[in-house]
Amino acid sequence: MLILHLFGVIVIITLTCAFLKWIYDHVRIHYYISKIPGPKGYFLLGNLFDLVHKDERLFRKLRQWGLEFYPIYRAGVCSETSANMVGAEDIEQIISSTQHSSKSEIYRILENWLGTGLLTSAGAKWQHRRKILTPAFHFNILQQFIQVFNGETEKLVETYYKLLEDRQEVSIDVTSTITQFTLCTINETSMGIKLDFHDEENKNYKQAVYEIGQLFLERLLRPWLWRDIFYYFLTKNGLREKKLVKMLHKYTNKVINEKSKKFEPFEVDRDNCYSRRKNMALLDILLNEKFTNGNIDDEGIREEVDTFMFEELIREEMTHVLGDNFSRPSYEELMELKYTERCIKEILRLYPSVPFISRMLSDDMITKSGYKLPKKTIVNIHIFDLHRSPKFWDNPDKFDPDRFLPENVQKRHPFAYLPFSAGPRNCIGQRFAILEFKAVLCGILKNFKFVEIDTPETMDFIPDIVLRPKRGVLVKIVRRN
């Protein structure tokens, strides 16, 4: 009995201490953050009335704050306040440091689906996974992926010919076709399987991927839904997300199990990085790590496969028109397309697929702009605003690929352009993404001319983890004769 009492007292003391520590951290963060300029907020509610919108109004509001309060501003809802950075000097301090590499609370909403894979994990786990996965993006592997990019590009071109029927031109919203292309490509390169959308299970998988994106967005904008207990047990969206995640995991586990049964471990040639194996997907590399070194378990494999599948969401907006006449290009040819590469970089400046990233500070710091940020502060880095800041870009809204000529890059702050982030947690798939982008452009532009219907002035974006146009992107596809 005495032991039970003692246990009860210890539990109460521990909970009280944890609560007091939570209050202390929050008060300290609020104290220092309140010294940073920012939009007017209301007692207890903060900027709720501005941040509650999930449409283009919020997107525009964030752009306005970025310009008005450059280089840093505070904003928040209820007890969750954040520092928001739009200046390259402050941003460099955060993302070039290994100390502040932990992702903020915001990423936790992805964990039900992605677990703590490469994108969301921190510390030793992240280091270990990054080490296993880095060779998967060696150029020997990327070279093999070109076949997949070209194959999927041909399917996309076929889709556009079908839409044209025997007409010379047709106007369509290209987002769903591009989205399907990226989903198929990432599926084949990560798991080594082709997606066939006539198959019911694949169709449901695709549907679930998109639906879950919408649920994340709704939750992201409502901090009172961030607590798992409340969200997963008491809200309709939480229950729906649980169901979708179950379905997504079932699908990934099935692919992993089928592949595991037939899997034969292979020797890793560190110098040549897997070059002797042909047609290898990311899943092969993970399975090999499991069977040869035992360094990763089934749960870990699923986390990584799901993480890489998730990346297809971030490339939905690649819809600009560039000119070139290649088809089925080789790796070497793609590498030589220097002008195309400058255009791609400029597209990613104006329309960064990941418009913001977020970190949680692991220690106190003083920003270059002169503000103290306490440990545990959430820092949001607004890549979209950084890329359009007149501080770093003349005529920032103008499309000008020459900004990426080596002599111009040299003159700019190295952290003024961050579509793939930078520092230790930069994007592991950036070379993959640029190659895929080039391959699809070659295939499409060989066959069609794309004429803009939507223009930057007519397009509205809505806030999301990836840049998302409100009404799709309307383009006229014209047959090349």
Ligand code: HEM
């Ligand atoms: C245009 C395409 C892409 C863009 C703009 C992009 C952008 C980014 C950005 C900004 C980050 C940093 C995220 C953060 O700090 O929170 C990131 C991380 C990451 N990206 Fe990409 N990405 C692209 C394509 C890809 C592709 C194709 C893959 C995989 C095949 C990929 C895999 C990852 C992973 C796993 C991380 C987490 C890395 C880590 O934390 O160590 N990305 N990406």
